[in-house]
Amino acid sequence: MEFSQPLTITPVPEIPGIFLLKLPVHGDNRGWFKENWQREKMLALGLPDFGPVQNNISFNDKTGTTRGIHAEPWDKYISVATGRIFGAWVDLREGDSFGQVFTAELDPSTAIYVPRGVGNSYQTLEDNTAYVYLVNDHWSAAKQSEYTFLNLADETAAIQWPIPLSEAELSAKDEAHPRLADVTPMKVPSQKYLVIGSNGQLGRALRVALTEDQAVFTTRAELDLEQQDADAANSLAQWNLSDFAAVINAAAYTAVDAAETAEGRVAAWAANAEAVARLAKACAVAGVPLVHVSTDYVYDGAASGELPEQGHFAPLGVYGQSKAAGELAVSVTDKHYIVRTSWVIGDGKNFVETMKQLAGRGIEPSVVSDQVGRLTFTEDLAAAILHLLNSKAPYGIYNVSNGGEPWSWADIAREAFEAEGVSRDAVTGITTEEYFAGKSAAPRPLNSAFDLSKIRSTGFEPRDQREALKAYLGD
Structure with missing residues (x-):
């Protein structure tokens, strides 16, 4: 010895x-x-x-x-x-x-x-x-x-x-x-990723980034995290999570304004907090890493400068509150990546597509100019998630968005109009207070610009949002 x-x-x-x-x-x-x-x-x-x-x-x-x-x-x-x-x-x-x-x-x-x-x-x-x-x-x-x-x-x-x-x-x-x-060789589980919420914008991007040999894709209906009946065919209890290399939770209730209603409040908390807590516990028991996607709405956006991962929770509305609760549930597990993102753009209904449609119809919109942040294109978000897993980066919270100088929603709308051959002047910038005056809507954070130094320290360089938007509009 x-x-x-x-x-x-x-x-x-x-x-x-x-x-x-x-x-x-x-x-x-x-x-x-x-x-x-x-x-x-x-x-x-x-x-x-x-x-x-x-x-x-x-x-x-x-x-x-x-x-x-x-x-x-x-x-x-x-x-x-x-x-x-x-x-x-x-x-x-x-x-x-x-x-x-x-x-x-x-x-x-x-x-x-x-x-x-x-x-x-x-x-x-x-x-x-x-x-x-x-x-x-x-x-x-x-x-x-x-x-x-x-x-x-x-x-x-x-x-x-x-x-x-x-x-x-x-x-x-x-x-x-x-x-x-x-001897009959032992079949060891393939250790694929389990992707939950595969029909959403991020889920569809992960379907492109991963093959069926690399991942199992499931929707919220196929794996009902809100199901209390453990004997149901789609219950979480029927899944052996230890067969997977990691679980990627891309499912969420994202109807920000509807979450402020009586019915929406219940749905938001069920999907973003209760279901996430159930999933986090199951992953912890199975010893499987959990990647959970969160949002800039866990902050109030009152701070100036870029938002670091260690900032204090201060959600303004029900959606942000339910997402913050989900983060807390995930954070107590040993093996987790909480990926906070903002202003998501991908395959599906999104702000840029809406602006393109308005430009095509000759509508000249008023768009808020005092909310500042960066777009997150789902292909880049998917790449960042897979980078964290493949590089075995330290577990914890990571801000993930595209890079470059922060924009306002009005700036992004003008880019979309210009790409459609419509003058940028067709978009009028107004304040959030003016835009929502007399309307029933959830409060929005004014500053959503993330500090991206932590994800960069792992070797991942976020693509500039201007380049990403240009490519998206070109497509």
Whole structure:
């Protein structure tokens, strides 16, 4: 056992997804101490955030105790508390690496991370060896039907056991396991993304950005997050979220003005707060990252300058209040990205399309000029979300919009009119107060311009909104 070595995590080239760890062990005349599992440090060095839920210990009193090659439907983090083992791992997953073998000796200064579907076995090299493993699913007798086994003496794997199996301590069950040629490879979940709200503007952009091999797309009707009946076919309880690499929630109630009515208030809170809390809890239980799309309406827009992620909530209306509540529900989960966005433009009904139609009909509108912000084109929003997931950026809140100098709605309307061959002067700028005078409408934040430095720090550069709008109008 090596003392005072630095913590290192190294991928194992023989089998994809396995990581070998060297653990710092500190000793003196009294014995030794180590941090056997240290999530923050280990994740920083590249270990998957597998979310262990159960800790097991297997004590072996004799040298030569050999335990069979079992592939289980969960991930494992394996270490040794006392003694020493020879570990052997065989990839029993469906795919090109099926049958690949990796072996290593483990003592208290080493550990290994083994993904689901990889057969795990070991042989003790010392008496009184304690083998410790964390798993990210709860054991149950019913799950044993999902195991895949391989015979310890399989000639194809050809594991060089330090103590010949004829002299080792084996169970009758392990001796009866099949050879590799007779093993049915384990089908590991594809780890696609689950996209909820796939018929909205952002959902349609994600359908373009992701193939059916990369994502499962579902609408609010197909996955009813507001459904209280757990036995209903479209209930959240009927979905196994642990099968997915991440859940992207693009569903929301966005009728800002209707949310101020008695009926709309109930609908907004049900979709934007209650349903989101239900989804956040389910993702937390499954250990799956949740990407939740929020809005500039969680602010009152009274502050000057660009709005940072750490600003205080101050929603003016029911829509913003319900979205702020949804954010709070998501924020208490470990694995989350809250993506705040503003002024969304995509495939569907939106402000730019409305202005183009008015220009085509010869209408000269009055448009508010004291609300300032940036457009967010859904293709860029989708790209930012996928960048956060693919780059494994730190979890948290991210402002996402297009870049460039902030505009007012009147500025954007003038761009749309000009693109339709109509003079910019056809658009008259007025204040928000003047525009809504005598009308029943939700309050709007005057400043929606985000500080985009945090998303930029992850390596994502938002496209300038002027370039994006030009391309959109050209299309």
